[in-house]
Amino acid sequence: MVRLEDVAEDSGFSRATVSRVINEESKVKPETVEKIKASMEKLGYRPNMLARALSSGKKNSIAVLLPDVTTLYYTRLLRGINDVAQDVYYHTIVKSISKIENAADLIDSNMVDGFIIRHSRSFEKIDFLMKKINKKNMPVIFIGRPFNDSESPSVIVDNVGGARKMAHYFFSKNYRKILFVTGKNDNIDSNDRKYGFRMGLLECGFDVNSLVEVEGDFTREKGYEIAKKYMKNGGFDAVFAANDESAMGVLLYLNENSIKVPEEVSVAGFDDAFFAEYLWPPLTTVRQPMYEIGQTAMKNILKIIDRDPSVKNETIFSTELVIRKSCSRE
Amino acid sequence: MVRLEDVAEDSGFSRATVSRVINEESKVKPETVEKIKASMEKLGYRPNMLARALSSGKKNSIAVLLPDVTTLYYTRLLRGINDVAQDVYYHTIVKSISKIENAADLIDSNMVDGFIIRHSRSFEKIDFLMKKINKKNMPVIFIGRPFNDSESPSVIVDNVGGARKMAHYFFSKNYRKILFVTGKNDNIDSNDRKYGFRMGLLECGFDVNSLVEVEGDFTREKGYEIAKKYMKNGGFDAVFAANDESAMGVLLYLNENSIKVPEEVSVAGFDDAFFAEYLWPPLTTVRQPMYEIGQTAMKNILKIIDRDPSVKNETIFSTELVIRKSCSRE
């Protein structure tokens, strides 16, 4: 095993200077950096992250807070986060927002270096936590809109743009009688998607008044229930659900009642959740690059911890329309 | 932050003795253990795993080797492994068997404390790796049958029993014309399931000669292909695919061709993969407790590393029949 000391010896500099090179500090002469890097290369040096963490007094852990939906739903996000974390020997502790006290404990017992938070509603709970976090001046990054328009950096997905694309697609397919299944009225993502969808339709000259919007809650059950109520008597060309899970409920109802998708009704969702392509028929949806979002969130919180000023306050990921069989081909 | 030293001071013993208590060594007087534990409790002491790892010279990393199927498939397994790993500040490095050289590098560069291996075929590759592992006398644990009946401990699932249960269920449902879609002929899991299925049918007095077995390869595409060939002209009551992925292919063909499941044909798979319940219709299958298997594998490799002799050479998990709508209710 090659240690920092070996590099120091080989290059003729002190351990401190080698350490500076590893940590990319500025006060080292470029020439020296070259030499030391050459030594590192030559010896195949790899820093021991454990020693690094111990010495620098970091916990090398960050907390990930998620809404308490099936965690399976966040698989890709978590994988993105973890893949980055592992490279730098960071540890992730996943907690659910419903048990916010557990997350708060993490702060009190000094267990984490920062937070990655994904929330959808639960404002009071988040508020409680944010106060603690701010008091300790702890690094935070949001996935999705930050809480209360706080200044905290965030990684967000272009909900508006994604729904807008879907609107254009729907219009191009000549769907004119459309049912839009929203999430809860106070859900940020849902509202953005509603806004984008309407905007897209308007741009096409579609009469938005004929759009039927029904409030759902992002669950499969609610999707099923709404489909039952609205699809029974036909009359709709297409359904756009604000997330894949409700779209799944819609599909379930249609399948059970032998209403042919997409021949009779087309269905689309939003998220490209892991199950979307396995549904019957495979679901047309808007893909959020969850894996990349996770990676970016982790990279950014790491930067914030290291006081790297290059973190953008808002990183926006664009979405991609994924066309599958649940929408008619004409 | 409470350190070991604080506990030592509070209890009046030396750091060494406190360390002994933490590591559950035997040479400490029971009375002393009590006192020290009381101090730890009182101060709320939590060992710093980083320091521990650094000091003891462990890498605190273990390599997880998986066949290169969609990793999404192994989500639950990996989560089980990781959840245990995280508690003890272990790091997991996931490598795919197809790139076995990467795994071998891990040994040469002294990066891991041990291996968790899940293989299905690829004997030559595993053989290559095992030689290296054995030479270094490195801890290994297998998920599924160990390689070449080696003595290495393993965590396995009761494939035979699971398939047997399915056979009993099929028989009880009065399916008499059955298609069995296997995996590759040299796949261990597939063969065990075939064996168990036949055994179960025999036990019911079923004429096994009327069972139609077709070799597949565990992929969705092959499942689809086989269904196309065999289901076109009807005549089958049910299909049992040796894994959920091929079952998905079968379902896809049946749905596309409006062959009603389960009214006309019942379908079952094996694995209870993450997508099984979202298929249409939701798939009857055999659940393998992947999460628990992952947890156990990790716990066991940890024990082996610590030279804890209590590791069973073979830990068998039983399976559970999961009845969903893809099999007729009669």
Next chain:
DNA sequence: TATGATAATGTAAGCGCTATCATTCGAAAA
């Protein structure tokens, strides 16, 4: 050439543990 000021590098004290070796304790044997 002497003088600061600043840039570049070095020295060494930890970070919180483990593990080796040394020391002390306590009870049975002499």
Next chain:
DNA sequence: TTTTCGAATGATAGCGCTTACATTATCATA
């Protein structure tokens, strides 16, 4: 009482890094 020898505990040197703080090199200015 003294001796002996495990059993129990203590002292301490690291593990591989980071990071004050101290020191030296460099160079424009007086």
